[in-house]
Amino acid sequence: MPEIEIILAGLGDAFQxxxxxxxxxxxxLGQFVGAxxxxxxxxxxxxxxxxxxxxxxxAGIGFLVGVNKGGLVGGAIPAVLMNxxxxxxxxxxxxxxxxxxxxxxxxxxxxxxxxxxxxxxxxSDIVLITVSAPLAILALKMGPVEVLGVMLLAFAVIAxxxxxxxxxxxxxxxxxxxAAMVGTDPEHATPRFIFGNFELYDGxxxxxxxIGMLAISELLRRLSETSGRPRPAIALxxxxxxxxRSVSWAEYWGCRFTIARGAVIGTILGAxxxxxxxxxxxxxxxxxxxxxxxxxxxxxxxLHGIAATEAANxxxxxxxxxxxxxxxxxxxVSAALIISAFMIHxxxxxxxxxxxxxxxxxxxxxAMIIANMLNLLVGQLGLRFWARVITAPExxxxxxxxxxxFVGVSLASxxxxxxxxxxxxxxxxxxxxxxxLSVVVFIIAFFLGPRLEISLSQTLAxxxxxxxxxxxYPVALVLMALAAVTAVMLARRRDRGHDADENSPSKPDA
Amino acid sequence: MKLMTWMKSAAxxxxxxxxxxxxxxxxxxxxxxxxxxFGAGGSTDTIGRVVAQVMKEQTGWNVIAENKPGGGGVxxxxxxxxxxxxxxxxxxxxxxxxxxxxxxxxxxxKFDLDSFDYLGTAGRAQLALVARGDAPFDDIDGLIAxxxxxxxxxxxxxxxxxxxxMRFISKQAGVxxxxxxxxxxxxxxxxxxxxxxxxSFASGEHLPFLESGDVKxxxxxxxxxxxxxxxxxxxxxxxxxxxxxxxxxxxxxxGTPDEARSALAAALAAALDSDEVKTVVQNALQSPIDNxxxxxxxxxxxxxxxxxxxLFGK
Amino acid sequence: MATDRYTGLxxxxxGVVLYAVIVPxxxxxxxxxxxxxxxxxxxxxVVLVLCGLALVWRPVGDARPGxxxxxxxxxxxxxxxGGLVLMTRLGFVWTAPVMALALMWLAHERRALWLVLGxxxxxxxxxxxxxxxLERPLx
Numbered sequence: 001m002p003e004i005e006i007i008l009a010g011l012g013d014a015f016q017x018x019x020x021x022x023x024x025x026x027x028x029l030g031q032f033v034g035a036x037x038x039x040x041x042x043x044x045x046x047x048x049x050x051x052x053x054x055x056x057x058x059a060g061i062g063f064l065v066g067v068n069k070g071g072l073v074g075g076a077i078p079a080v081l082m083n084x085x086x087x088x089x090x091x092x093x094x095x096x097x098x099x100x101x102x103x104x105x106x107x108x109x110x111x112x113x114x115x116x117x118x119x120x121x122x123x124s125d126i127v128l129i130t131v132s133a134p135l136a137i138l139a140l141k142m143g144p145v146e147v148l149g150v151m152l153l154a155f156a157v158i159a160x161x162x163x164x165x166x167x168x169x170x171x172x173x174x175x176x177x178x179a180a181m182v183g184t185d186p187e188h189a190t191p192r193f194i195f196g197n198f199e200l201y202d203g204x205x206x207x208x209x210x211i212g213m214l215a216i217s218e219l220l221r222r223l224s225e226t227s228g229r230p231r232p233a234i235a236l237x238x239x240x241x242x243x244x245r246s247v248s249w250a251e252y253w254g255c256r257f258t259i260a261r262g263a264v265i266g267t268i269l270g271a272x273x274x275x276x277x278x279x280x281x282x283x284x285x286x287x288x289x290x291x292x293x294x295x296x297x298x299x300x301x302x303l304h305g306i307a308a309t310e311a312a313n314x315x316x317x318x319x320x321x322x323x324x325x326x327x328x329x330x331x332x333v334s335a336a337l338i339i340s341a342f343m344i345h346x347x348x349x350x351x352x353x354x355x356x357x358x359x360x361x362x363x364x365x366x367a368m369i370i371a372n373m374l375n376l377l378v379g380q381l382g383l384r385f386w387a388r389v390i391t392a393p394e395x396x397x398x399x400x401x402x403x404x405x406f407v408g409v410s411l412a413s414x415x416x417x418x419x420x421x422x423x424x425x426x427x428x429x430x431x432x433x434x435x436x437l438s439v440v441v442f443i444i445a446f447f448l449g450p451r452l453e454i455s456l457s458q459t460l461a462x463x464x465x466x467x468x469x470x471x472x473y474p475v476a477l478v479l480m481a482l483a484a485v486t487a488v489m490l491a492r493r494r495d496r497g498h499d500a501d502e503n504s505p506s507k508p509d510a
Numbered sequence: 511m512k513l514m515t516w517m518k519s520a521a522x523x524x525x526x527x528x529x530x531x532x533x534x535x536x537x538x539x540x541x542x543x544x545x546x547x548f549g550a551g552g553s554t555d556t557i558g559r560v561v562a563q564v565m566k567e568q569t570g571w572n573v574i575a576e577n578k579p580g581g582g583g584v585x586x587x588x589x590x591x592x593x594x595x596x597x598x599x600x601x602x603x604x605x606x607x608x609x610x611x612x613x614x615x616x617x618x619x620k621f622d623l624d625s626f627d628y629l630g631t632a633g634r635a636q637l638a639l640v641a642r643g644d645a646p647f648d649d650i651d652g653l654i655a656x657x658x659x660x661x662x663x664x665x666x667x668x669x670x671x672x673x674x675x676m677r678f679i680s681k682q683a684g685v686x687x688x689x690x691x692x693x694x695x696x697x698x699x700x701x702x703x704x705x706x707x708x709x710s711f712a713s714g715e716h717l718p719f720l721e722s723g724d725v726k727x728x729x730x731x732x733x734x735x736x737x738x739x740x741x742x743x744x745x746x747x748x749x750x751x752x753x754x755x756x757x758x759x760x761x762x763x764x765g766t767p768d769e770a771r772s773a774l775a776a777a778l779a780a781a782l783d784s785d786e787v788k789t790v791v792q793n794a795l796q797s798p799i800d801n802x803x804x805x806x807x808x809x810x811x812x813x814x815x816x817x818x819x820x821l822f823g824k
Numbered sequence: 825m826a827t828d829r830y831t832g833l834x835x836x837x838x839g840v841v842l843y844a845v846i847v848p849x850x851x852x853x854x855x856x857x858x859x860x861x862x863x864x865x866x867x868x869x870v871v872l873v874l875c876g877l878a879l880v881w882r883p884v885g886d887a888r889p890g891x892x893x894x895x896x897x898x899x900x901x902x903x904x905x906g907g908l909v910l911m912t913r914l915g916f917v918w919t920a921p922v923m924a925l926a927l928m929w930l931a932h933e934r935r936a937l938w939l940v941l942g943x944x945x946x947x948x949x950x951x952x953x954x955x956x957x958l959e960r961p962l963x
Contacts, residue, residue: 050560201581202582340794343556412549412550413579461690462664
């Protein structure tokens with residue numbers, strides 16, 4: 001812990017008008033670009049990095065953190081308003097957000113997303129600022145075997161979201177994992193399923209698969225249903241009561257346990273590098289549903305569903321900074337982008353970071369908290385803007401969204417090859433949903449697949465052929481046992497009655 | 511401060527004149543694309559973008575940076591090898607992924623080393639074999655002795671060539687290692703610091719830990735010692751005749767007209783010599799700029815391919 | 825029910841082809857290590873065959889392919905694929921307006937103002953933002 005003067009000086013830097021301005025610009029840009037279909041928060045950061053070359057370190061990094069935090073809020077907007085999420089996390093937001101929007105309450109849904117996102121984010125930032133050092137040491141103790149345990153637990157919990165049929169859920173998982181195996185295998189780095197395309201050598205582009213399956217297939221379905229006179233994408237009642245345009249304190253407070261649970265899940269998984277926000281978002285959603293007195297209302301516009309997802313996936317980012325700042329280990333793609341921004345400015349995260357760059361780090365902490373506040377302010381304006389935009393006619397909205405997805409994916413994946421992949425997966429998702437196979441489960445398995453396979457490989461190497469060595473990893477054993485118990489419980493509940501799962505979000509229009 | 515700014519602009523002007531002279535006879539007919547063989551946001555992307563930016567300022571050409579990810583540059587270089595040699599596209603990639611694929615699956619590759627005209631290098635990733643600071647050994651032989659005592663040792667590696675280098679050593683020394691494949695240097699460092707791996711590979715991530723004493727460096731596994739650790743010998747010097755030397759290099763299509771080639775090489779050299787690029791590359795790679803020039807790059811590529819063949823036992 | 829049975833049959837066939845043809849063709853053999861390149865894909869192939877069998881034996885019956893407007897969906901998909909092909913040859917600037925027009929027209933938009941906004945306005949806005957402001961190459 002550096003001296004108090006350094007902390008104060010750092011916080012003072014954060015409140016310098018120049019810094020404030022860049023953080024504000026970052027938040028606004030992040031919210032806006034993150035909300036554009038096909039681009040999303042990670043791409044927004046990657047594009048923003050070169051702009052920070054010439055800035056001074058705090059302004060540059062504050063700007064990027066702003067883009068990142070703004071992007072987390074922005075990413076939920078197309079998911080809620082159009083049911084076209086650009087990332088798997090946002091797909092969980094769409095489960096309940098889109099039904100609300102369709103009922104004519106898009107502002108209520110997006111505001112709930114904003115408030116719970118900022119709450120979760122602030123929680124994990126406070127954890128980061130206060131107890132990051134001991135948490136980082138704990139995270140180091142979680143080796144490959146323990147991470148494998150977490151992955152298995154995540155799969156077991158997410159299996160609860162699988163929809164009516166265990167068999168179809170298993171097919172969707174198997175197909176998702178298979179898609180995750182395209183590229184090089186983790187242990188031997190040999191090419192698999194690339195069919196001569198070296199563009200596939202690093203795996204199917206994440207953006208192509210996620211946007212193709214989640215956004216393009218939905219846009220195709222909605223376009224195919226247009227008929228006669230074009231309707232607005234979302235119809236807003238002319239004189240809408242205030243309660244339908246905003247989230248009341250009582251409603252927010254009613255979600256406090258859901259938000260807290262999501263924030264804790266997100267913070268824990270975020271502090272463990274490599275697991276990422278997808279697992280956190282869905283685990284939080286599944287546990288909110290399990291804890292709810294009305295599980296049947298999930299997927300039909302329950303505010304708790306939005307709160308659970310957004311609190312969890314936003315708190316992952318603050319927690320990602322724990323291993324990042326103390327150990328220099330990025331926990332996710334966005335964290336890796338922040339590290340490269342640090343490095344460009346000559347700051348290398350590590351054990352001496354707080355001593356050598358204390359002023360910068362406390363400036364960054366200040367900027368993070370400021371960014372959260374600005375997120376709320378900018379969000380108030382931004383959400384209203386998007387809620388207006390979405391009342392434009394469907395053909396215009398959908399055609400524009402498709403163009404943006406083309407451009408966004410070609411930027412993210414380095415050309416039109418990625419756009420081709422996107423279209424292939426859009427058609428696959430279309431057929432899958434017609435057959436009752438869950439697209440969301442496929443996507444989750446696809447995103448978690450690479451980490452699952454590499455953890456398995458590392459675990460097998462550590463055990464060196466001796467299963468008894470597992471006894472040396474008590475934490476992993478507990479996690480694996482938990483995974484098994486969860487799986488059995490879920491299978492039993494499914495046996496008792498299919499009715500509870502009728503509203504499962506596996507169908508595109510649940 | 512004023513003086514510094516003035517000197518900087520004077521230096522830029524001088525560099526522009528030099529670049530201008532070099533390219534007096536030739537300039538790209540439209541835009542010059544500087545393609546980057548990796549996605550947006552990483553260290554290669556950073557290098558490519560700052561070089562493109564400075565080249566644009568210095569030469570006045572319309573230089574555009576463009577990401578072409580896929581196979582660590584293999585996808586990009588496949589396209590570059592099979593296009594007209596008009597000097598309108600320069601690729602920036604890392605040599606190792608190319609070598610690995612040229613050695614292991616030459617029949618699938620649509621290029622070989624002669625498909626390119628080499629223009630220069632930005633620098634190398636200084637790759638180190640590291641162990642925890644409290645480890646009871648200080649060099650490769652010490653690690654081997656410890657592994658023999660324990661009946662094996664887990665080693666974390668972030669890329670195939672690193673594993674093969676250790677397999678080469680384990681074969682020569684007659685010792686067993688368990689290999690933990692990771693997604694890169696950061697994850698390898700995590701396993702090392704967390705105690706799950708006894709040794710690991712790092713290219714810069716370890717520098718703060720080296721300073722704090724949490725990590726010690728057993729060897730440089732490049733063919734030269736590292737700029738920040740001139741006293742730590744290479745694996746070759748420690749008696750293991752093998753190395754991994756990842757180099758960031760620039761190349762264009764083979765058969766590019768001489769005047770275009772030399773203009774491009776000169777423009778690159780001038781950009782790499784600027785303070786802005788020097789700072790950014792040093793920060794991104796934790797390693798200084800080292801431009802081998804066109805001929806030096808071609809030689810490095812030839813030698814590197816032979817060495818990689820040795821890594822794979824071919 | 826019948827849809828599920830056909831789906832099941834498809835996955836049995838796919839699993840077998842994956843195991844016997846695609847994996848040997850598209851995944852290399854390695855002589856050492858714990859998790860070989862072919863291990864997990866083959867496990868998944870077996871899982872798919874088993875799931876296919878289960879689906880044939882006890883179809884779930886929740887597939888509703890009839891709920892989708894296949895004809896129109898294929899028409900829109902064709903516009904997207906055509907747009908991609910055109911974009912590869914002519915680039916974004918020439919393709920985007922054509923693609924937007926085709927999409928909006930097929931979606932029954934006939935009002936001139938919205939058509940102009942979608943066909944000229946939006947592509948121009950995207951072009952300006954990406955190519956001019958961000959200095960990134962458009963497709």
